[in-house]
Amino acid sequence: MSLAVFHGGIHTMERDTPQPETHDTETYDIVIIGAGPAGLFGTFYAGMRHMSTLLIDALPEMGGQLIALYPEKYIYDVPGFPKILAKDLVKNLIEQALQYNPTVRMGEQVTTLRYADAEQRLLEVITTCGTYYGRSVLIAVGVGAFAPNKLPVPGIDEFEGKGIHYFVKDKSIFHDKQVLIVGGGDSAVDWALELHERARKVTLIHRREGFRAHESSVRALHASPVEVKVFYELRGIYGNGQVQRATIINNQTQETEDIEVDAVLLSLGFKADLGPMKEWGLPIDKRTIPVDRDQSTPMQGVFAAGDIAGTTVKLDLITIGFAQAAIAINSAKTFVDPEAKLFAGHSSSMGGQGH
Numbered sequence: 001m002s003l004a005v006f007h008g009g010i011h012t013m014e015r016d017t018p019q020p021e022t023h024d025t026e027t028y029d030i031v032i033i034g035a036g037p038a039g040l041f042g043t044f045y046a047g048m049r050h051m052s053t054l055l056i057d058a059l060p061e062m063g064g065q066l067i068a069l070y071p072e073k074y075i076y077d078v079p080g081f082p083k084i085l086a087k088d089l090v091k092n093l094i095e096q097a098l099q100y101n102p103t104v105r106m107g108e109q110v111t112t113l114r115y116a117d118a119e120q121r122l123l124e125v126i127t128t129c130g131t132y133y134g135r136s137v138l139i140a141v142g143v144g145a146f147a148p149n150k151l152p153v154p155g156i157d158e159f160e161g162k163g164i165h166y167f168v169k170d171k172s173i174f175h176d177k178q179v180l181i182v183g184g185g186d187s188a189v190d191w192a193l194e195l196h197e198r199a200r201k202v203t204l205i206h207r208r209e210g211f212r213a214h215e216s217s218v219r220a221l222h223a224s225p226v227e228v229k230v231f232y233e234l235r236g237i238y239g240n241g242q243v244q245r246a247t248i249i250n251n252q253t254q255e256t257e258d259i260e261v262d263a264v265l266l267s268l269g270f271k272a273d274l275g276p277m278k279e280w281g282l283p284i285d286k287r288t289i290p291v292d293r294d295q296s297t298p299m300q301g302v303f304a305a306g307d308i309a310g311t312t313v314k315l316d317l318i319t320i321g322f323a324q325a326a327i328a329i330n331s332a333k334t335f336v337d338p339e340a341k342l343f344a345g346h347s348s349s350m351g352g353q354g355h
């Protein structure tokens, strides 16, 4: 099982992606696709209902949009929290989700979902790293799989994995390195602050003056040894089998500069894509899958919750995703085990052990 861990508020993977081909022969009661808030809460709920659970996400980090798009923003409309930072809500959701020891596969995009048997009781979930089997599936893919934004700059593709990074999976690889970070959001600023003590030098370039990051982080950045260069853009990456040099340009004066670097971290945000989901044979209407009142999709044994679920009243809110995940898991439980009750009782009566 590969688990994501928190490092100083930034949620990273313990090991490198892409992961090796997996050979998982277990048939899970439920395979949950997407580790955003709906998928994470669904994972907890499935554990509470004694369902063996596999959670898969294309990103190396859990949290969906909250981590990919707005980790440092406060959320004000999650019941029980007058306000909470998105990354803190995710931290709590992960703690809650992992307590029943689900299997977690991060950094794997689901490419195919289909039946493995003629009776349509066994579902086959194929990812970029392996094939898994489930008696039911919860689709909680939100607005689609996130992929990092890339730059059309010479050398970027050539040196991917040879000094060009989009995620920090292991901070130790930056030890004593000359690191160039590109970007002006929370992730770029947080990583500059996180890496400067370990690296020989950290330079951060941003094409504008203003940063889209938390005010206190930007203040800390300017007070740190990180060399911050605003109005600068990346023009080229060069090296000999490994990144050795970057050309940057001042977009105000058009002057270029060559700097020695061994590692480049591109923190340029993410784009979401429903991508291969369009081939799963499910109807997709306005980027959603139509669901019934029990969150079931037209595909037997397949349920949907969160932003992807096409309900009559459509509200893309975290709390709505939580409720839909609870309904979907209870429905999936009775699908997998027709003897089981839809409503197993209140968690407060279960002593944390579930039914």
Ligand SMILES: Cc1cc2nc3c(=O)[nH]c(=O)nc-3n(C[C@H](O)[C@H](O)[C@H](O)COP(=O)(O)OP(=O)(O)OC[C@H]3O[C@@H](n4cnc5c(N)ncnc54)[C@H](O)[C@@H]3O)c2cc1C
Binding pocket: 033, 034, 035, 036, 037, 038, 039, 056, 057, 058, 059, 063, 064, 065, 066, 069, 070, 074, 075, 076, 077, 108, 109, 110, 111, 140, 141, 142, 143, 144, 145, 146, 277, 305, 306, 307, 308, 316, 317, 318, 319, 321
């Ligand atoms: C800037 C911003 C601010 C917001 N503020 C609020 C707010 O204050 N309150 C509120 O209630 N809501 C807010 N929202 C909306 C909220 O974030 C979403 O409703 C919520 O994230 C949806 O959760 P989800 O679990 O359905 O999907 P997501 O959070 O989108 O997570 C889906 C996950 O599925 C993964 N995935 C997708 N496709 C695949 C695949 N094929 N294989 C593997 N994994 C896949 C993705 O990588 C992702 O991690 C905000 C949204 C944005 C963009």
